[in-house]
Amino acid sequence: MANLASNTPTDQALAPVGSAAETDPRVLGWMQGAPPPADKLIRFGDGSHLLFPQLRWSLSHFGELVPSKTISRGAMPAAPLPRQERDDLDGVRFCPIGSAQSMNWADSLPANYTDGIVVLHRGRIVFERYLGALQPQRSHLAFSVTKSFVGLLAASMVHERSLDENAPVSHYVPELKASAFGDATVRQLLDMITGLQYREDYTDPNAEVWAHSRAGGLLPRPADYAGPQSFYAFLQTVQKLGAHGQGFMYKTINTDALGWVLRRISGQSLADMLSERIWSRLGCEQDASILVDSEGTEFGGGGLCTSLRDLARFGDMLRNGGEACGRQVVPTAVLEDIRRGANREHFKMGGYVTLPGWSYRNMWWVSHNAHGAFMARGIHGQAIYIDPKAEMTIARYASHHIAGNMGIDPQSLPAYHAMALQLMR
Amino acid sequence: MANLASNTPTDQALAPVGSAAETDPRVLGWMQGAPPPADKLIRFGDGSHLLFPQLRWSLSHFGELVPSKTISRGAMPAAPLPRQERDDLDGVRFCPIGSAQSMNWADSLPANYTDGIVVLHRGRIVFERYLGALQPQRSHLAFSVTKSFVGLLAASMVHERSLDENAPVSHYVPELKASAFGDATVRQLLDMITGLQYREDYTDPNAEVWAHSRAGGLLPRPADYAGPQSFYAFLQTVQKLGAHGQGFMYKTINTDALGWVLRRISGQSLADMLSERIWSRLGCEQDASILVDSEGTEFGGGGLCTSLRDLARFGDMLRNGGEACGRQVVPTAVLEDIRRGANREHFKMGGYVTLPGWSYRNMWWVSHNAHGAFMARGIHGQAIYIDPKAEMTIARYASHHIAGNMGIDPQSLPAYHAMALQLMR
Numbered sequence: 078m079a080n081l082a083s084n085t086p087t088d089q090a091l092a093p094v095g096s097a098a099e100t101d102p103r104v105l106g107w108m109q110g111a112p113p114p115a116d117k118l119i120r121f122g123d124g125s126h127l128l129f130p131q132l133r134w135s136l137s138h139f140g141e142l143v144p145s146k147t148i149s150r151g152a153m154p155a156a157p158l159p160r161q162e163r164d165d166l167d168g169v170r171f172c173p174i175g176s177a178q179s180m181n182w183a184d185s186l187p188a189n190y191t192d193g194i195v196v197l198h199r200g201r202i203v204f205e206r207y208l209g210a211l212q213p214q215r216s217h218l219a220f221s222v223t224k225s226f227v228g229l230l231a232a233s234m235v236h237e238r239s240l241d242e243n244a245p246v247s248h249y250v251p252e253l254k255a256s257a258f259g260d261a262t263v264r265q266l267l268d269m270i271t272g273l274q275y276r277e278d279y280t281d282p283n284a285e286v287w288a289h290s291r292a293g294g295l296l297p298r299p300a301d302y303a304g305p306q307s308f309y310a311f312l313q314t315v316q317k318l319g320a321h322g323q324g325f326m327y328k329t330i331n332t333d334a335l336g337w338v339l340r341r342i343s344g345q346s347l348a349d350m351l352s353e354r355i356w357s358r359l360g361c362e363q364d365a366s367i368l369v370d371s372e373g374t375e376f377g378g379g380g381l382c383t384s385l386r387d388l389a390r391f392g393d394m395l396r397n398g399g400e401a402c403g404r405q406v407v408p409t410a411v412l413e414d415i416r417r418g419a420n421r422e423h424f425k426m427g428g429y430v431t432l433p434g435w436s437y438r439n440m441w442w443v444s445h446n447a448h449g450a451f452m453a454r455g456i457h458g459q460a461i462y463i464d465p466k467a468e469m470t471i472a473r474y475a476s477h478h479i480a481g482n483m484g485i486d487p488q489s490l491p492a493y494h495a496m497a498l499q500l501m502r
Numbered sequence: 503m504a505n506l507a508s509n510t511p512t513d514q515a516l517a518p519v520g521s522a523a524e525t526d527p528r529v530l531g532w533m534q535g536a537p538p539p540a541d542k543l544i545r546f547g548d549g550s551h552l553l554f555p556q557l558r559w560s561l562s563h564f565g566e567l568v569p570s571k572t573i574s575r576g577a578m579p580a581a582p583l584p585r586q587e588r589d590d591l592d593g594v595r596f597c598p599i600g601s602a603q604s605m606n607w608a609d610s611l612p613a614n615y616t617d618g619i620v621v622l623h624r625g626r627i628v629f630e631r632y633l634g635a636l637q638p639q640r641s642h643l644a645f646s647v648t649k650s651f652v653g654l655l656a657a658s659m660v661h662e663r664s665l666d667e668n669a670p671v672s673h674y675v676p677e678l679k680a681s682a683f684g685d686a687t688v689r690q691l692l693d694m695i696t697g698l699q700y701r702e703d704y705t706d707p708n709a710e711v712w713a714h715s716r717a718g719g720l721l722p723r724p725a726d727y728a729g730p731q732s733f734y735a736f737l738q739t740v741q742k743l744g745a746h747g748q749g750f751m752y753k754t755i756n757t758d759a760l761g762w763v764l765r766r767i768s769g770q771s772l773a774d775m776l777s778e779r780i781w782s783r784l785g786c787e788q789d790a791s792i793l794v795d796s797e798g799t800e801f802g803g804g805g806l807c808t809s810l811r812d813l814a815r816f817g818d819m820l821r822n823g824g825e826a827c828g829r830q831v832v833p834t835a836v837l838e839d840i841r842r843g844a845n846r847e848h849f850k851m852g853g854y855v856t857l858p859g860w861s862y863r864n865m866w867w868v869s870h871n872a873h874g875a876f877m878a879r880g881i882h883g884q885a886i887y888i889d890p891k892a893e894m895t896i897a898r899y900a901s902h903h904i905a906g907n908m909g910i911d912p913q914s915l916p917a918y919h920a921m922a923l924q925l926m927r
Contacts, residue, residue: 111765112734112797121569122796138571141794144546146566149639152787154579214574300725309537340536362577364789369566371547372537 094478097187100130102210107134122297133476136457137192137210139218139382140366143295146348146375148356148365150387156360156402158386161201171495174431174487185492189458189485190477192217195389197470198500200397207385209476216366216382217474222461223367223381224332225453226391228440230350231267231335232411240342242267249338252309257317258334265321266335267439268419272319275328279480285315289330293370307372308333324426325419325437329378332440336377347375358406359394361387379455389472392453392461396470411439416451416465418443431486448497458485467497519903522612525555527635532559547722558901561882562617562635564643564807565791568720571773571800573781573790575812581785581827583811586626596920599856599912610917614883614910615902617642620814622895623925625822632810634901641791641807642899647886648792648806649757650878651816653865655775656692656760657836665767667692674763677734682742683759690746691760692864693844697744700753704905710740714755718795732797733758749851750844750862754803757865761802772800783831784819786812804880814897817878817886821895836864841876841890843868856911873922883910892922 094100102108106117113119119131121142126135135142167183186194192209195202211217234240240249242264247254249263261271276284288304290296292311298304305311312334336347343350348367356365365387368380383391394400399407418436429435436443442452448466453459458475471493477485519525527533531542544556546567551560560567592608611619617634620627636642659665665674667689672679674688686696701709713729715721717736723729730736737759761772768775773792781790790812793805808816819825824832843861854860861868867877873891878884883900896918902910 108798109769111762112732112799118797120796138798140565140791141569141571141798144566144569146563147641150788151639155577214576216572307537337536344534363575366565371545372543373533373563373566374537 094129097190097208100133100190100478101208102130102134102137105130105133107131107210108138124297127296129478132457133190133192134210136218136474136476137212137215139368140216143368145366145368145380145382146346146373148348148367148381149352150361150364151352151357153357153360153402155362156390158197158390159201160205161198161203162205163203166196166204166496166499169492169495169499171491173491176487180488180492182492182496185488188488190475191458192474192476193385194471194473195385196496196500197389197393197396197472199468200393202389203500204496205386211385211474213386214363214384216363216384217459218368218379218455219381219383219388219453219459219474220379220455220457221329222388222453222455222459223377223379224329224440225461226351226355226381227332227336227339227347227377228267229407229411229415230339230347230354231263232414232439233354233408234339234342235263235267236408236411236414240338246334246338249341250334252313253334253337256313257315258312261321261334263335263338266331266338268325268423269327269331269437269440270323270325270420270423271321271328271331272317272323273326273328273330274316274318275330277328286329289333293374293376295368295376307370308374308376309337309372312337323423325423327427327437332378333376335440336375346373347377355391355406356387358404359387359390359401361390363387385472385474388461388474389470392463392470392472395461396463396465396468415439415441415443416449418445418451421445429483431483431490446494448494450494450497454482456480456482458482458489460489462493464493464497467501469497469500471496519554522615522633525558525615525903526633527555527559527562530555530558532556532635533563549722552721554903557882558615558617559635561643561899561901562637562640564793565641568793570791570793570805570807571771571798573773573792573806574777575786575789576777576782578782578785578827580787581815583622583815584626585630586623586628587630588628591621591629591921591924594917594920594924596916598916601912605913605917607917607921610913613913615900616883617899617901618810619896619898620810621921621925622814622818622821622897624893625818627814628925629921630811636810636899638811639788639809641788641809642884643793643804643880644806644808644813644878644884644899645804645880645882646754647813647878647880647884648802648804649754649865650886651776651780651806652757652761652764652772652802653692654832654836654840655764655772655779656688657839657864658779658833659764659767660688660692661833661836661839665763671759671763674766675759677738678759678762681738682740683737686746686759688760688763691756691763693750693848694752694756694862694865695748695750695845695848696746696753696756697742697748698751698753698755699741699743700755702753711754714758718799718801720793720801732795733799733801734762734797737762748848750848752852752862757803758801761800771798772802780816780831781812783829784812784815784826786815788812810897810899813886813899814895817888817895817897821888821890821893840864840866840868841874843870843876846870854908856908856915871919873919875919875922879907881905881907883907883914885914887918889918889922892926894922894925896921 169182192211196204292305419438617636621629717730844863
């Protein structure tokens with residue numbers, strides 16, 4: 078299971094796995110046939126949906142494995158994404174982090190197990206490609222990119238003063254009072270500077286991340302399972318480790334606790350908030366959806382599924398100062414707050430060697446580079462990369478065998494920046 | 503559990519239940535709160551999603567309870583549904599079957615636990631109303647209306663000669679050879695004139711319909727469950743009862759077996775066939791979806807979920823001779839075949855006292871009335887009612903407490919016909 082961006086290099090990085098071409102789900106024939114033969118079957122019940130290379134299929138078919146709630150695109154016609162594809166982009170060259178040898182853009186896509194990627198420049202599609210199970214009209218699981226949507230909702234409510242960022246979480250959700258979240262502030266959740274007894278180490282079968290997934294119905298449960306039955310029940314069991322406010326420690330459950338706060342304040346589901354405030358205002362082509370647990374609670378830390386182009390529309394709205402279809406969707410002040418970033422000393426404690434000088438604000442990853450780039454990031458290489466100076470937005474879905482961006486960044490971050498420079502020429 | 507139109511009056515019809523207003527899911531507060539209080543929680547795991555009045559919520563939220571596969575609306579812009587609402591329709595009067603007292607249209611809607619209804623006249627919306635948990639942008643479970651979609655696919659493939667209606671099912675699906683389906687012809691499935699040991703009596707806990715639902719993951723399984731693990735596995739266990747071709751016996755598993763044939767021939771999922779051949783050609787507003795079992799096999803007998811307006815678009819394409827958005831979607835010959843209907847003597851054996859003189863062809867219900875009306879029907883009152891002479895299409899979603907149209911027809915069929923007469927004035 079892999080439900081968030083991890084900073085822990087895992088054994089997976091070292092194990093030999095097939096290349097993107099060798100693990101192309103269409104080539105391997107996953108879930109083809111009526112019924113698929115036993116060795117081509119991917120099921121939730123045996124956990125095979127989260128093994129590699131099966132997840133190259135699963136991430137584009139997650140709604141077929143786990144129930145989900147619709148995030149309506151509303152009734153607005155789809156906003157056209159003008160197309161001006163360029164033939165000079167496949168050859169864009171960059172030097173991967175830690176490598177002496179340069180690489181070109183086209184080769185980086187399979188190297189990073191890309192399922193689909195769209196590059197927008199000044200709102201026009203200059204590059205679009207699909208390589209795996211993903212297709213333009215299909216959805217892909219965004220995993221931790223979800224967090225940036227939830228962070229945006231929360232930051233908007235702080236801006237509107239319907240949410241007090243300095244209030245303790247227990248002020249809004251008394252049920253969390255006895256947990257580690259009780260005396261954390263909303264702001265500490267938003268910037269993930271909490272002290273929580275919770276490990277997201279996928280190499281450790283005893284890490285709490287697995288218990289969280291089982292509670293939320295993202296992993297099958299053993300027959301004698303006696304753990305929490307829902308995300309909410311799990312959150313109430315989380316214990317404190319150290320003090321809040323000391324430094325950045327990336328933990329998915331911050332977002333799930335924040336989601337609880339938002340639902341309590343608004344009286345709405347995350348899905349309805351996301352639809353009303355964002356998804357129905359972008360001229361999306363498709364409804365989005367978000368995975369739910371057995372009580373209907375959305376997985377705010379990683380359950381969003383969208384089409385790639387719609388993800389690009391969302392990113393480009395932010396690149397465009399929060400405006401889409403002639404309307405302000407996200408307040409400019411919220412965007413400015415994200416772009417200013419957070420405490421970079423705090424961020425260092427997270428140990429992200431591929432992200433020197435970055436920070437994490439409102440659940441967005443802020444590069445503080447000369448272009449003011451900022452990102453949403455998911456564990457298998459899902460990404461929104463926004464480069465305001467280059468007027469570029471990249472939306473990418475991937476199903477990398479490494480569950481953690483530290484193994485993925487070396488071939489993607491420099492590629493994104495090189496693309497930006499090319500587009501600025 | 504109620505997954506098909508039944509001809510069996512059930513105890514539910516006799517038990518006292520609340521009125522539509524009293525059981526309005528918004529009033530009862532189902533699934534409201536974060537989390538909902540225990541007595542407002544509807545879960546798949548305890549089967550509460552299929553109890554009344556909970557199903558008044560569930561039928562508009564089924565994707566949140568069971569995994570489903572997307573039926574893409576494609577990339578075409580939504581086709582406008584022009585609106586010309588009339589104020590003379592609420593008062594349309596009719597006499598319910600078996601009643602001496604007349605009733606008006608407006609009163610019939612709550613009397614029938616209608617969640618939403620759209621009436622199109624010559625392609626324009628003349629009436630649209632939402633009364634329960636359904637909203638214009640949300641999906642509702644169509645239950646057996648699904649069958650008419652699958653029947654339409656199959657009849658189209660027969661027309662194209664890619665499917666031989668006279669071939670035995672085992673010719674296409676050898677896995678069914680030893681089952682009751684083995685020596686049934688495709689045509690016998692399509693018109694449901696098979697002899698199958700399978701009861702759809704919801705009052706009998708031992709009826710095979712429950713085993714089918716458990717196999718397909720539509721009902722929770724007991725801890726010691728040792729039955730079939732999928733729809734396909736279940737179909738292979740079905741035994742013959744009597745001979746095929748003797749008369750009409752409405753049994754959902756005919757459609758599921760037919761779905762297997764269609765997948766085998768096409769190499770596609772039902773969802774992809776439905777999208778490519780139908781849903782992407784109507785100018786739909788929303789993706790549709792279809793529930794799947796643990797192996798990803800769609801519930802062809804009843805798993806379709808659509809928005810109401812899109813269901814109306816589909817119905818009106820058929821009313822319009824199979825044409826939509828300037829293109830022939832369904833061959834005229836297929837529509838003519840449906841409208842001619844099937845053997846009405848065969849139909850009598852089904853025992854549908856509210857449908858005298860009707861027949862069942864290609865999984866459509868054919869009235870043989872003076873208007874040539876034909877229908878798709880779902881067990882809790884879901885319906886598409888097409889009246890070619892009146893140039894009228896009605897799409898209706900409902901969550902009636904009676905699991906069977908015999909209890910619903912008395913207040914809906916005469917209402918539909920009275921509406922047709924009013925529109926023809």
